[in-house]
Amino acid sequence: MCAGGRALLWAGRRAGWGAMPRGRRSISLLSLFTPSPPESAAHGAGRRAPQVLVRPDDLFHPLSKSPVKEMREKGLLIQANGSCATCVDETAATGQAATRAAEFECPDCGYPTHCSEEHWARDTGHRKELCGFLREANEDEHDLRSGRTLREFEFPSAQLAEVVVNLSSWDTFLYTRSFTNVTSSRAMRHVSKVLTYPVTIGAALHQFSPFNLKTGLTLEGLKSLTALRTTVKEHEMARSDKELAMQQMPLRVFVLGARAEAMLPPHLYLQLAYLLPNSPIHIYFVGPECIPTAEETRSTIVVSSRLALKYHKSFFHDAIWHFAPFDPFTDIFFLFSPGIGHPEARAGWQPTVEKLLETKCAVFATGFHERDMSCDVDALTEDFGDKMDWLLKPRENPFASQKRDFGIRNLREWAISNWGIYAIRGKRYEVQSKS
Ligand SMILES: [Zn+2]
Ligand SMILES: [Zn+2]
DSSP states (O other), X not given: OOOGGGXXXXXXXXXXXXXOOTTOOOOOOHHHHOOOXXXXXXXXXXXXXXXXXXXXXXXXXXXXXXXXXXXXXXHHHHHHHOXXXXXXXXXXXXXXXXXXXXXXXXXXXXXXXESSHHHHHHOHHIIIIIHHHHHHHHHHHHHHTSOSXXXXXXXXXXXXXXXXXXXXXXXXXXXXXXXXXXXXXXHHHHHHHHHHHHHHHHHHHSTTOSOSGGGTBOHHHHHHHHHHHXXXXXXXXXXXXXXXXXXXXXXXXXXXXXXXXXXXXXXXXHHHHHHSTTXXXXXXXXXXXXXXXXXXXXXXXXXXXXXXXXXXXXXXXXXXXXXXXXXXXXXXXEESSOOTTSTTTHHHHHHHHHHHHHHTOEEEEEESSHHHHHHHHXXXXXXXXXXXXXXXXXXXXXXXXXXXXXXXXXXTOEEOTTOEEEEEEEOOOOOOOOO
């Protein structure tokens, strides 16, 4: 069952096929790559060394008093759009509409959470369950915009052939891939929020995938992933086999309903290429919002000799003839937190899922949290249960973002990018001989 009141901000992602409802946004990744310029720089000429606005040992600031302009603006946005949590509870309990704006800032997390100090004091749930996470988010956001050099985003390049990548968890991945600048849990949260996309894809395709028969992969799933890994193996053999090299087809990774993941700096996807060092990879971002500019409908970015990113601003089911035919040996689909079960998006996703199942290729999908994922899974089972096979049973994703994101309208609504993961494929009917 979908919970009724959870729509709000995250619905932007879910309603990816329709017009973007006003005031709804997806998880923003911009802050990671656009540190706030010092306010004085607007008046100065030329480029200056970034000024440190917030010291690493003094990251917490109430949003209204933040030295960072974007954080003050965020506070105002929450005040304008959010509601007092205690008022919301009381309105629900009494049925009377008396919900006031969140103008009082919690002194512990610095977010505008309630209409008054009295209502804040009454909300024990806030302090018990939410405040600590909001405080962490407050400090993380200030750190990203502090103006310091974000060394954790200096990523390692190609893997040494003799070092085997361990994909059991973030820790083993970062260690075996030599991410030497990720030295704190805060840095881990920053980095995992963006790497969750390429590394989740890599984890599915890699020969040492964490998704195996012991962790929820089904026999059908093993067949699908083995087909893809056969292609990866051929790419490896093609290095020393000219004939094979002439015939090799790239891996095609389709990311449907793409939004935040399509806005990442392209070089981040090199981390996927380094996991599959011999494979040519084409990543197709498909969806009405995968290209930010209004005019553009298609583009290609060649990131390296083996990696190209292609953007198609359209619905997959409308653009399918650009990509057909499909081959389960080279093609794989990813739907990052698609919200297939969300009431506003469900009908929009149906023709796409229909086509996806026809391709007989593996389709991986993720969810923001348990409720989000089960909502999607329930809808898929209801709408397509007899047409699909499970490849990977719903489970937590070892390469989920480590960061919690909060809704502007309702701070109780949080989301974690790619928290959970599962995979399906169109049913393959065995040919039966007539007796
Ligand atoms: Zn109130
Ligand atoms: Zn608080």
